[in-house]
Amino acid sequence: MNFFSLHQGTGTPVVGNDATSATACPYDDVITCDATYKYRSFDGSCNNLNNPFFGRKDTPFERLLTPEYEDGIEDIRVTPHKSSDTLIGPRQLSTEYHQASAAANLQLPVEAHCNVVIMTGTLDTTTVGCAPIPVPVTDPFFGSFGRLCLNFARALPDTDILCDDTYRQQRNRVTHFLDASTVYGSDKATADSLRTFSDGDGRVNQNPMLVSMHTIFLREHNRVARELKSLNPSWTTKGLYQESRRIVIAEYQHIVYGEYLSALLSIPVAALLGLLPKFFGYYNNYDPEVNPAVRNEFVAAAYRSGHSTIDSTISPGELLKNHFFEPSTIYDASKGIDFLVSNLVQNQQQTMDRLKTDQVTNHLFQFSDGDGGDLAATNIQRGRDHGLPSYNDMRELCGLPRATSFNAGPGGLEHHTADSANRLNSLYTDPDDIEAWTGMSSEMRITGGVFGPTAACITALQFDYLKRGDRFYYENDLPGTKFTTAQLKQLRRASLARLICDNTGINSIQKFVFWDTFPGRVPGGWNDLVPVKECLEVN
Structure with missing residues (x-):
């Protein structure tokens, strides 16, 4: 991979021409910041004292590349680059390429990763305007239910934060930072109202595993607060809350950069790009010129590559489709948080490849069979909604060669299997038409990591911006x-x-919960299960 030099850029947003908006720029408002205040604002404002809107909630995602819309401005692209035909529909692409994975489609033992996920809170959009996904009458699943379309609404449009572009951007309704806003919320009102099953991220109840992970961080906040109270009995409630929040955010960032990225990108890549935490001393690369905002290419494509690893069950015999929006599962005496977390850290992920479990391609958020959605089709349509450039464009950005043919190997789809390349050839007229998400989520993963090289590149760039900015x-x-x-x-x-x-x-x-530990799966026993008392304690 040749993308390593890219992380030194400032992350200056790509803009269109020199034309300015005909209306007042919403990001020209004056925000007064207190440079001496010790704690983050809930909405992310004033993190950057020179540019108080950088990273704030309700600001646009930024871009690494100029977007591709059908009309060059905002319409969803439907025409191939080099043909007058129509692009393959998202649902058809899902059923013919991102087919159902088998239960045994697990990662190889030597580099197995477990099912644990971490909450980054990098996407929360208000949707406006219908753009339904057509379902062919011959659809292998929804066809038998008479479904003709899947629900899809476009993301809330926005301008660039500089208000000098002429194409559609999308708005992030949460903060852009790694600030545990999934736990604390992205505004004071949300932070003040948090209760059980209502935390800082409105998506917390999507599945019981997500509830479990959110609950652990909420419990950690309370644990830290109790410890601080015992050490500082004179502190006010507000002081205890803010200091506890500050510590939990620091723990969260340390886990993301120290463990999570090592699993996604591999330890060598994360180390080479300067993403790993320091062993001692301070980090001295904060740069107020870096806009930390989440990039569209990351949030609408690269990061969604992880959907390939979703397993069909939350525990042996418990299909995922039966647990969407059922947080009460954690109260089940036999399937509470302890049970769910144990399964998360001891069960392997599905392999990163073109296949996706039918629990999310046919049954996403369903109430009964036939009324659910398709996560793969949604991801494809979301990429078109956001005007994402092609998979080839992403590779070129990362210093990787563009595919000029559908052959597997050099000159073609060199990070895809021959089977994947052949299937893409049957669905697209030109390699330049391959969707960013489809191409990235079906790449062969890099050694020691979860993502393929293109998704790893975009992800590394994003987390570098989030760190330096x-x-x-x-x-x-x-x-x-x-x-x-x-x-x-x-x-x-x-x-x-x-x-x-x-x-x-x-x-x-196991000590490293993002890696598997089952006996016989990981050679050498380097990540064997250990008693809880052997976990290092933070004092």
Whole structure:
């Protein structure tokens, strides 16, 4: 891969021509910031003192590349690049390429990753305007139910944060930062109203595994608050809350950069790009010129590549389709949070490839068979809604060669299997038409990681922006906001295993929960289960 030099860029947003908006720019409003305030705002404003809107909620996603709309402005693309035909429909592409994976479609033992997910809160859009996904009458699943379309609404349109472009952007309704806003919310009103089954991310109840992970972080906040109260009995409730929040955000960032990215990108790639936390000392690369905003190419394509790894069950015999929007599962005496988390950390992911479980391609958020959605088709349509450039364009951005043919190997789809390449050839007229998400989610993964090279590149760029552009990043050496070296030493002991040990009743866990541990699967026993008491504690 040749994308390693890209992470040194400033992340300046791509804009269109020099024409300015005919209406007042909503991001020209004056925000007064207190440079001495120790804590993050809930909505992300004033993180950047020079550009208070950078990373704030209700601001647009940024771009790495100029978008591709049918009319060059906002219409969903329906025409191939080099043909007058019509692009294949999202549902047809889903059924003919992203077919159902088998239960045994697991990762190879030597590099197995478990099912644990981490919440980044990088996408929350209000949708407006219908753009339904057509369902062919011959559809192998929905056809028998007479379904002619799947629900789809376009993302809320926005301007660029500079208000000087002429094409459609999309708005992020949560903060762009890795600030645990999935736990605390992205505004004060949400933060003040949090209760059970209502946390900072409105999607928390989508499935019980997500509820479980959110609950663990909420419990961690309360655990830290109790510890701080015992050490500082004179602190106010507000002071305890803010300091606990500050610590939990730091733990969260340490887990994301220290463990999660190592699993997604592989340890060598994460280290080479400077994404891993430091072993000691401070991080000195904060750059106020970097806009940390989430990039469209990441949120609407690269990061969604992980949908390929979704398993069909939440536990042996328990199909995922039966547990959408059923958070009450965690109260089941035999299937509570401890049970769910144990399954998450001990069960392997599905393999990163073109195949997706039918639990999300035929049964997504269903109430009964036939009325659900298709996550693969939704991802394809969302990419077109956001005007994402092609898979080939993403590869070129990353310094990877464009595919000029549908052959597998050099000159063609060199990071795809021959089977995948042949199938793409039967569905597209030119390699330049391959959707960014379809191409990335079916790449062969890089050694030691989950993602293929193109998704890994886009993901690395995004997390670099989120790190260098965050004034409150926990390792920063900035007056007024930094942790002491003693505090950093403790925070660097944080791990997802430790949080699970502290906030559930499980008896044992592997040290690195993003990697598998089943006996015989991982050679050498380097990640064997250990008693909870052996988890390092953060003091």
